[in-house]
Amino acid sequence: MTGDKMKEPLLSVRDLVVEFPTRHGTLRALDQVSFDIGPGEVLGMVGESGAGKSLTGAAIIGLLEPPGRIAGGEIRLRGARIDNLSYEQMRRIRGRRIGMVFQDPLTSLNPLYTVAQQLIQTIRTHMDVSEADARKRAVALLDRVGIPAAARRIDDYPHHFSGGMRQRVVIALALAAEPELVIADEPTTALDVSVQAQIIDVLKEICAERGASVMLITHDMGVIAETADRVAVLYAGRVAEIGPVRDVIQHARHPYTAGLMGAIPTLEQTSDRLVQIPGAMPRLNSIPTGCAFNPRCAHVFDHCYRERPVLRQAAPQHEVACWLTEEGGA
Amino acid sequence: MLAFILRRILQSLVVMLVVALVSFALFRYVGDPISTMMGQEATIADREALRERLGLNDPFIVQFFDFVSRAVQGDFGISYRLQQPVMELILSRLPATLELALVSGVLAFVFGVGFGVYTALNRRGWLSTTIMSVSLIGVSLPTFLIGVLLIWLFAVELQWLPSFGRGEVVDLGSWWSTGFLTPSGRASLILPAITLGLYQMTLIMRLVRAEMLEVLRTDYIKxxxxxxxxxxxxxFGHALKNTMVPVITITGLQLGAIIAFAIITETVFQWPGVGALFINSVRFVDVPVMAAYLMLIAVIFVVINLIVDLLYYAVDPRLRVERAGAGH
Structure with a gap:
């Protein structure tokens, strides 16, 4: 990639392939996934369970669970490849340059250490500061993520905090060493609906303040619509569509995206049943040839069975992997 | 916290009373001590006189109360066999057993945790596989066989270490004799300590390994x-500390088991401890010693359990809150 037409992306993923060798052959969980995240940008990543959203995050931060492995493609952070680094080199990037927020705040924090201990340890792993300075930073961070009386509560254990408060602590931990990119893997799924919006706001605000980019993994289109600048739609380990949020939501080009949007209930809607896409996502060992979505697609035609569509530009910055777009024109 | 300790001590007292009942029942149901003590030639009148003198004709409750109140004062009577106060006998043998148990307990804990962590972190290494296979031997071979094998190898064939006894001991204070301070005392400890601790070590090792693998899969490690x-x-910070919570319980209970099951090892190595004393007492139906030994083991288990509970507090902050909340 000689990407000099735009500003250099912070993170660039090209043709990423993740495979799981099993006894019954190799499963391809991610198949030639490509996308960029610009500096300060929030990229939403949506798709059904098993579409490969979390796997993409794990691959980027280098924490794929064995036997899963990156079998192809490359991941670049500010132009430098990070997918082929040693464990130790990658360790220095984790937390320092790429932070990660996990789904369940109840299990993300070590129950036997105080919040202060966990924060200070993380800060001092990556930054050359004294214990006292690290503590000051930790208190400031907690304060920033909205923990009341942070200076006092910092010495509490995780079980002293509610779910929402714990997720704030998790965010503080992920941001402790001021990473350039934060991967948030379903950060609100395990939370009470009433605090979900607050957590997303906190995450978005702090990242905006610090100029950090965010990769927001979720299956909640509402969250994406409110938070993300661009959105990538994953289906069966492939990118179906990627583009600016407004564009994708209002003018979905891929029938799968259109189906997803149709499944969101609206206030005006009067029908009794929610619209849903017929069928289920194929299992990894039986992905059909051609377009992976062809068994469920209402607009399927012969080309879809023969050849796999690749991402093509359908509108400015808006790419779609669908033969309809290809042949019908944008 | 204080309320919790008091409650536990109260429970312990109930446990001790039940054990006292069992050990007291020994007197009444394990043979007739009079016939053991007096031999064949004694007349019936002599027997009845002794029976009366020892209070064996009193009602059950009176005898039991008498037994408990004297036991509390450390008086378990006179050994039928050795004609010495039981408490004196046990106290003179206790240091040997406690030193042996301490050394094998420490060995079992240190190597058990060490090997457990190593095999959990290097699951597929050849050394881990070897350790795991060898540990099967430790779990499955009976203690006396391990002891005999060790004696054969290191005492008979190689002649590196003594095969029996405590070696030279040094008296510390009025009743504690230690084998730690002389070379022969230390050498004598090695084989029995390994014999006694091997099973516990493999148990701790397998437990630590399983717990550690479990913890390494948790979200907070990710x-x-x-x-x-x-x-x-x-x-060693995040994973091991979480691993230790259940390991502490098992290790504590195993320490009690080490002291209680030292009987076999002490017999194999002719170790002059309370276990050997107990075995000899069983042979001669020396009921006062047997009863006192039973009480002693019960006290040790109860105390260890109490310590384990307190250690929980030290390791797991979640308990501190819940208990405190329940206390108010």
Missing amino acids: FARARGLSNRAIH
Whole structure:
């Protein structure tokens, strides 16, 4: 990639392939996934369970669970490849340059250490500061993520905090060493609906303040619509569509995206049943040839069975992997 | 916290009373002590006189109360066999057993945790596989066989270590004799300590390994990795500490088991401890010693359990809150 037409992306993923060798052959969980995240940008990543959203995050931060492995493609952070680094080199990037927020705040924090201990340890792993300075930073961070009386509560254990408060602590931990990119893997799924919006706001605000980019993994289109600048739609380990949020939501080009949007209930809607896409996502060992979505697609035609569509530009910055777009024109 | 300790002590007292009942029942149901004590030629009148003198004709409750009140004062009567106060006998043998149990307990804990962590972190290494296979021997071979094998190898064939006894001991204070201070005392400890601790070591090792593998799969370890913490901090700080919570319980109970089951090892190595004393007492139906031994083991288990409960508090902050909340 000689990407000099735009500003250099912070993170660039090209043709990423993740495979799981099993006894019954190799499963391809991610198949030639490509996308960029610009500096300060929030990229939403949506798709059904098993579409490969979390796997993409794990691959980027280098924490794929064995036997899963990156079998192809490359991941670049500010132009430098990070997918082929040693464990130790990658360790220095984790937390320092790429932070990660996990789904369940109840299990993300070590129950036997105080919040202060966990924060200070993380800060001092990556930054050359004294214990006292690290503590000051930790208190400031907690304060920033909205923990009341942070200076006092910092010495509490995780079980002293509610779910929402714990997720704030998790965010503080992920941001402790001021990473350039934060991967948030379903950060609100395990939370009470009433605090979900607050957590997303906190995450978005702090990242905006610090100029950090965010990769927001979720299956909640509402969250994406409110938070993300661009959105990538994953289906069966492939990118179906990627583009600016407004564009994708209002003018979905891929029938799968259109189906997803149709499944969101609206206030005006009067029908009794929610619209849903017929069928289920194929299992990894039986992905059909051609377009992976062809068994469920209402607009399927012969080309879809023969050849796999690749991402093509359908509108400015808006790419779609669908033969309809290809042949019908944008 | 204080309320909790008091409650536990009260429970312990109930346990001790039940054990006292069992040990007291020994007097009444394990043979007739009079016939053991007096031999064949004694007349019936002599027997009845002794029976009366020892209070054996009193009602059950009176005898039991008498037994408990004297036991509390450390008086378990006179050994039928050795004609010495039982408490004196046991106290003179206790240091040997406690030193042996301490050394094998420490060995079992240190090597058990060490090997457990190693095999959990290097699951597929050849050394781990070897350790795991060898540990099967430790779990499955009976203690006396291990002891005999060790004696054969290190005492008979190689002649590196003594095969029996405590070696030279040094008296510390009025009743504690220690084998730690002389070379022969230390050499004598090695084989019995290994024999006694091997099973416990493999048990702790397998427990630590299983717990550690479990902990390494948790979200907070994943999150710790995602924060770029060093492997050392993750494995020995975050993971090991969480692993230790259940390990502490088992280790504590095993320490009690080590003291109680020292009987076999002490017999194999002719170790002059309370276990050997107990076995000899069983042979001669020396009921006062048997009863006192039973009480002693019960006290040890109860005390260890109490310590384990307190250690829980030290390790797991979640307990501190819940108990405090329940207390108010």
